[in-house]
Amino acid sequence: MRLMVITAHPDDEAGGFGGSLRLYGDRGVETCVLCLTPGQAATHRGGARNDHELAAIRRKEFAAACEMLNVSRGIVLDYPDGQLHRQDLYHVVCNLTMQVREFRPQVMLAFGPEGGVTGHTDHSMASVFASLAFHWAGRNNRFPDQLSGRIVPYRVQKLFYATANFSLPDRQPISSSPPTATIDISAYVETKIAAFKAHASQSPLWPLFEGHMRKRGGSELFHLAAAVNSPAAIEESDLFAGVVED
Numbered sequence: 641m642r643l644m645v646i647t648a649h650p651d652d653e654a655g656g657f658g659g660s661l662r663l664y665g666d667r668g669v670e671t672c673v674l675c676l677t678p679g680q681a682a683t684h685r686g687g688a689r690n691d692h693e694l695a696a697i698r699r700k701e702f703a704a705a706c707e708m709l710n711v712s713r714g715i716v717l718d719y720p721d722g723q724l725h726r727q728d729l730y731h732v733v734c735n736l737t738m739q740v741r742e743f744r745p746q747v748m749l750a751f752g753p754e755g756g757v758t759g760h761t762d763h764s765m766a767s768v769f770a771s772l773a774f775h776w777a778g779r780n781n782r783f784p785d786q787l788s789g790r791i792v793p794y795r796v797q798k799l800f801y802a803t804a805n806f807s808l809p810d811r812q813p814i815s816s817s818p819p820t821a822t823i824d825i826s827a828y829v830e831t832k833i834a835a836f837k838a839h840a841s842q843s844p845l846w847p848l849f850e851g852h853m854r855k856r857g858g859s860e861l862f863h864l865a866a867a868v869n870s871p872a873a874i875e876e877s878d879l880f881a882g883v884v885e886d
Contacts, residue, residue, distance in 0.1 A: 641669045641885055644745035644796075646736065646770040648762035649679040649721065650702035651839040655849060656756060656802050657749055658709055658832035659825025659860050660879065665710030669880070672713040672743050673706060674736070676766055681721035686841025697841050705838040708831060713743070724765035729772075734783050736773035741786060741794045746883045748774050752801035752863065754814045767801065774799045774866060797869070797883050800862035806852075817863035821876040826858040833857075 643664050645657050653661065653673045665671050678695035688694035699716050706714035717735070719727055740748070750770035755763035776782035778795030787793065803817045825832065836849050862879065869882065 642745040648766040650698040654835035661709040677721040705835040708835040740777040799866040819861035821862040
């Protein structure tokens with residue numbers, strides 16, 4: 641089994657998906673995190689003197705967090721942090737579609753189009769790009785120039801958006817998708833917090849993140865956005881429920 645997570649910034653993999661990544665990694669699922677930017681425009685700079693230095697720092701932090709989360713494959717692309725809304729949509733989706741066709745996940749996770757609890761524009765755009773890649777990877781009339789040899793159209797079976805049952809104070813309003821899957825990560829709360837803290841450059845965010853985790857961190861919530869075999873809307877407790885190995 642294979643699980644792909646598409647995120648916008650280093651630390652998203654831990655903050656948004658860390659418990660599920662470690663849970664399924666420990667179950668023998670091959671996991672891939674595809675991060676669109678190296679986070680070089682972050683407010684918190686970690687002592688970096690310029691964007692290039694910060695990007696290098698955050699790539700190393702991402703690798704350390706992925707190791708803690710038992711991620712099989714961690715990839716940081718080089719799109720500009722804070723500027724995903726200015727990128728050519730077709731070009732980015734082409735890139736992600738190739739990654740999907742190569743890795744062949746049965747399940748994909750991404751932020752919802754609202755941008756997660758922070759409502760970050762990059763999170764919203766990562767959702768749009770991931771959603772299109774999910775749908776287009778299985779069609780032979782989308783990016784047909786990619787199709788040769790082992791690269792063939794590939795249909796991912798389920799796409800989930802991360803969602804939440806709370807909002808952050810003093811932020812612009814967001815409307816989260818209703819959860820359809822509740823994943824018990826209570827055994828991995830400490831690991832998720834530790835993986836987030838691997839991002840030392842972002843240490844000013846640690847208290848807020850840890851506070852929320854201690855308060856409500858026993859589960860990660862997801863909304864089933866699309867599926868090959870679209871079921872009736874029922875609450876699930878396993879992201880791979882109904883998935884068949886290919």
